[in-house]
Amino acid sequence: EVQLVESGGGLVQPGGSLRLSCVDSGFTFSTYSMNWVRQAPGKGLEWVSYISSSSSTIHYADSVKGRFTISRDNAKNSLFLQMNSLRAEDTAVYYCAREAVAESWDYWGQGTLVTVSS
């Protein structure tokens, strides 16, 4: 069974850093592109970042470009999101999502909450 499990969320002060992880099981992680998607409390979904299976292609939303870094370790079936210079508006539940046919996202993790507040 495919399973994605995020971790690393928590409370951080503005300007601080966090590193999110997403560990995958039940599929050949190294053959799939992956994404991070976030959802602020009571709000809609916002795509954050994309990484191809080999890490050769990476994209970011303008709202996080220059502050967040996506990476992956295929040997450890792991996806990461390094978040620096955090702002209050980065407060959200962060989901990792596996990219499937037609660039749809067929499996999602349960989410990890990031709260940026002093």
Added chain:
Amino acid sequence: DIQMTQSPSSLSASVGDSVTITCRASQTIRNYLNWYQQRPGKAPKLLIYAASTLQSGVPSRFSGSGSGTDFTLTITSPQPEDFATYYCQQSYSTPFTFGQGTKLEIK
């Protein structure tokens, strides 16, 4: 960036009614349109990809149509578990963008 506009933002229906949600893209996205369902406190779930293809395991009362800029999600005879929020999402180009969501509530 491609803007996705969903309507309505909320919708009340009774079990057994037929409901339709529309999604419009600000430019053509061919058929790179996906629909997700999100229940409170849960992760989104893929319902339909490539505008009209039902994801494995999703009930056939869900259907999608459209291409180019205009798309629809139809739920024929919604069941109690279908009352949730629905999002369209374009996967044609980055930044990938979502509609603002449609909350389907029980009348």
